[in-house]
Amino acid sequence: MSAPQIIAGRRHRQRRHALVTGVLVLLIAVAYAVTLMVGKTFYSPAEVLAVIFGDTVPGASFTVGELRLPRATLALFAGFAFGIAGATFQTMLRNPLASPDIIGISSGASAAAVFGIIVLSLDETAVSLMALGGALLTAAAIYLLSNRGGFAGTRLILIGIGVAAMLDSAVTYVLSRAAAWDLQTAMQWLTGSLNGATWASVLPVVLSCALLAPVMLSQNRNLGALRLGDDSAAALGVNVRRTRVLLIVGAVTLLAFATAAAGPIAFVAFMAGPIAARIVGAGASPLLPAGLVGALLVLVADLIGQFAFDNRYPVGVVTGVLGAPYLIYLLIRTNRSGGSL
Amino acid sequence: MIDQHTPAPLPDAAALRRPAAVRLAWIGAGIGAVALLVVASVAFGVRDVSIDEILRGLSGDTGGIAEAAVVARIPRTVLAMLVGAALAMSGATMQAVTRNPLADPGILGVSGGASLAVVIGIAFFGLSAPYSVMGVAIAGAAGAAVFVYAVGSLGRGGATPLKLTLAGAASSAAFMSLVSAVLLPRVDVLETFRFWQIGGVGGATWDRIIALLPVLGIGAIICLATARGMNSLALGDDLAAGLGENVARTRLVSSIGAIVLCGAATAVAGPIAFVGLVIPHLCRLLIGTDHRWLLPLSALAGAALLVAADVVGRVIARPSEIEVGIITALIGAPVFIWIVRRQRVREL
Numbered sequence: 001m002s003a004p005q006i007i008a009g010r011r012h013r014q015r016r017h018a019l020v021t022g023v024l025v026l027l028i029a030v031a032y033a034v035t036l037m038v039g040k041t042f043y044s045p046a047e048v049l050a051v052i053f054g055d056t057v058p059g060a061s062f063t064v065g066e067l068r069l070p071r072a073t074l075a076l077f078a079g080f081a082f083g084i085a086g087a088t089f090q091t092m093l094r095n096p097l098a099s100p101d102i103i104g105i106s107s108g109a110s111a112a113a114v115f116g117i118i119v120l121s122l123d124e125t126a127v128s129l130m131a132l133g134g135a136l137l138t139a140a141a142i143y144l145l146s147n148r149g150g151f152a153g154t155r156l157i158l159i160g161i162g163v164a165a166m167l168d169s170a171v172t173y174v175l176s177r178a179a180a181w182d183l184q185t186a187m188q189w190l191t192g193s194l195n196g197a198t199w200a201s202v203l204p205v206v207l208s209c210a211l212l213a214p215v216m217l218s219q220n221r222n223l224g225a226l227r228l229g230d231d232s233a234a235a236l237g238v239n240v241r242r243t244r245v246l247l248i249v250g251a252v253t254l255l256a257f258a259t260a261a262a263g264p265i266a267f268v269a270f271m272a273g274p275i276a277a278r279i280v281g282a283g284a285s286p287l288l289p290a291g292l293v294g295a296l297l298v299l300v301a302d303l304i305g306q307f308a309f310d311n312r313y314p315v316g317v318v319t320g321v322l323g324a325p326y327l328i329y330l331l332i333r334t335n336r337s338g339g340s341l
Numbered sequence: 342m343i344d345q346h347t348p349a350p351l352p353d354a355a356a357l358r359r360p361a362a363v364r365l366a367w368i369g370a371g372i373g374a375v376a377l378l379v380v381a382s383v384a385f386g387v388r389d390v391s392i393d394e395i396l397r398g399l400s401g402d403t404g405g406i407a408e409a410a411v412v413a414r415i416p417r418t419v420l421a422m423l424v425g426a427a428l429a430m431s432g433a434t435m436q437a438v439t440r441n442p443l444a445d446p447g448i449l450g451v452s453g454g455a456s457l458a459v460v461i462g463i464a465f466f467g468l469s470a471p472y473s474v475m476g477v478a479i480a481g482a483a484g485a486a487v488f489v490y491a492v493g494s495l496g497r498g499g500a501t502p503l504k505l506t507l508a509g510a511a512s513s514a515a516f517m518s519l520v521s522a523v524l525l526p527r528v529d530v531l532e533t534f535r536f537w538q539i540g541g542v543g544g545a546t547w548d549r550i551i552a553l554l555p556v557l558g559i560g561a562i563i564c565l566a567t568a569r570g571m572n573s574l575a576l577g578d579d580l581a582a583g584l585g586e587n588v589a590r591t592r593l594v595s596s597i598g599a600i601v602l603c604g605a606a607t608a609v610a611g612p613i614a615f616v617g618l619v620i621p622h623l624c625r626l627l628i629g630t631d632h633r634w635l636l637p638l639s640a641l642a643g644a645a646l647l648v649a650a651d652v653v654g655r656v657i658a659r660p661s662e663i664e665v666g667i668i669t670a671l672i673g674a675p676v677f678i679w680i681v682r683r684q685r686v687r688e689l
Contacts, residue, residue: 166674311526320518335495
């Protein structure tokens with residue numbers, strides 16, 4: 001390929017990337033605005049804006065300011081965090097099934113968070129930190145367990161599935177001991193829900209995104225190099241160890257804080273990366289689009305869960321029903337193309 | 342893999358007799374363990390009862406609360422035995438049919454398929470008769486098994502353990518999130534059918550047990566009848582065919598047995614994972630790889646494990662109880678991880 005062709009190709013990819021990012025941001029803005037306006041009572045954009053700017057609007061101040069705004073904000077940032085965390089793991093381990101919600105890291109965060117809430121009665125910040133500890137421990141355990149006689153991504157996924165099964169049953173166990181818990185709250189920790197969103201629970205998610213997302217995105221180029229294998233990445237001048245630790249800790253932190261606030265919203269971390277890769281095309285940096293796709297998924301799934309049916313479903317049930325067939329589709333496609341999963 | 346591939350040396354008569362004695366001893370130990378655990382299951386529970394109260398309850402006097410509690414423990418004990426035996430035998434058969442050390446009705450998504458079918462049948466079609474529920478569950482289990490095997494054997498290398506396990510785990514996750522979606526808005530039935538998500542024997546009634554028995558009997562007979570064929574399958578398809586085994590037919594018939602066992606058990610107790618994984622591996626260590634012995638011992642050990650899990654679940658979480666599905670996952674997942682760790686990468 002000649003130099004002009006390569007340059008033209010890169011321009012084309014950059015244009016496509018910018019276009020996709022723009023469209024995603026626009027769609028997220030629309031979904032966010034709809035979440036704020038629609039509900040039992042409809043509020044006009046003017047009223048919503050007035051509340052956001054701090055004016056007191058009868059009725060809307062509470063409904064929008066205290067209920068819908070935290071909910072929509074949590075959906076936005078939790079989805080973003082799940083998307084980035086999922087895409088980081090999937091890219092690094094070169095396997096869409098290696099997303100943190102399948103290999104048990106989300107389950108580790110949930111188990112620690114549920115334990116913190118029910119057994120230790122901690123407040124939001126402490127619960128977030130516990131979730132972080134649980135997720136980091138789980139990630140370390142999975143890595144160590146699968147790192148025997150040479151590292152293998154496939155073994156890591158299987159071990160992660162086993163770890164997830166164990167931690168999920170621990171979550172169910174702790175929930176079953178808390179008899180006073182109503183079903184909705186329990187559901188939050190089983191599939192993920194935005195129903196208890198308050199500003200206190202949203203704050204850690206927003207802060208972690210604001211601090212960590214730029215760091216993670218700055219590693220885009222190094223992540224792309226890691227995808228080529230450790231040796232090639234080192235030859236390209238990437239500090240493999242440092243990059244990998246930075247990316248893992250960043251992704252696990254984002255995931256843990258989002259899980260502490262919203263529960264393990266089913267399959268978002270898993271779905272966002274492959275969908276983003278589909279729309280931006282191969283070779284482009286997957287993190288930012290994956291985060292945006294994650295945010296859009298959670299916002300739209302929450303709207304569907306709240307308003308599309310007679311019953312209100314928690315967001316995790318909707319993403320679960322969407323994600324389940326996608327998971328199987330992806331499995332069939334990878335198997336058929338002969339790729340080693 | 343367990344050493345199924347090492348060719349056995351020609352056994353002389355003495356060598357044949359001794360293993361038989363050892364095997365009989367293990368079967369006897371299995372029966373003893375089940376009997377002990379059944380006694381424990383009737384004696385221990387959420388409520389403390391004295392020996393007098395147990396005896397009075399067993400002799401038909403159900404006047405007091407304690408006696409009534411004892412009587413209520415009997416059906417769930419019987420159900421735990423039946424379900425544990427069925428799942429363990431089903432798991433042993435699936436491991437033989439797929440030659441996959443990670444095969445288990447729960448991990449391969451077969452229990453998940455049965456659960457989803459049952460929940461849909463009850464929620465949308467108003468099924469309630471035990472046999473129609475069981476029929477739907479067996480159909481769901483069969484559908485899931487065919488689906489998972491089809492997905493897992495696409496592409497290069499056929500149905501490798503890794504691809505089968507991933508296809509099963511993915512399908513299982515998919516089925517369970519659909520089960521949540523069906524159950525969640527039905528708060529009224531959720532308490533009753535909660536065990537379809539977790540797996541439990543708390544909802545045992547004699548009606549269900551009596552309906553379950555003949556179906557499990559048929560499944561068990563099918564599996565036991567093909568036990569000799571399963572031994573040949575372990576040698577590999579080519580060698581088994583060379584020995585005159587009709588490989589495809591053996592596979593099909595054994596799978597039907599495994600599916601009937603797992604589907605019927607799931608219809609009554611919900612999806613309980615890892616029993617079918619752990620027990621056959623344990624029994625193979627004790628009694629060897631001959632399926633004519635492995636299947637009965639697995640059934641006994643599975644019954645013992647599930648009764649034990651039920652007793653533990655009732656005792657440690659007083660005043661509530663923990664479903665057996667949770668306990669078996671806590672015990673079984675580490676064993677799963679251990680088996681995965683022992684595999685060489687290229688076998689996966």
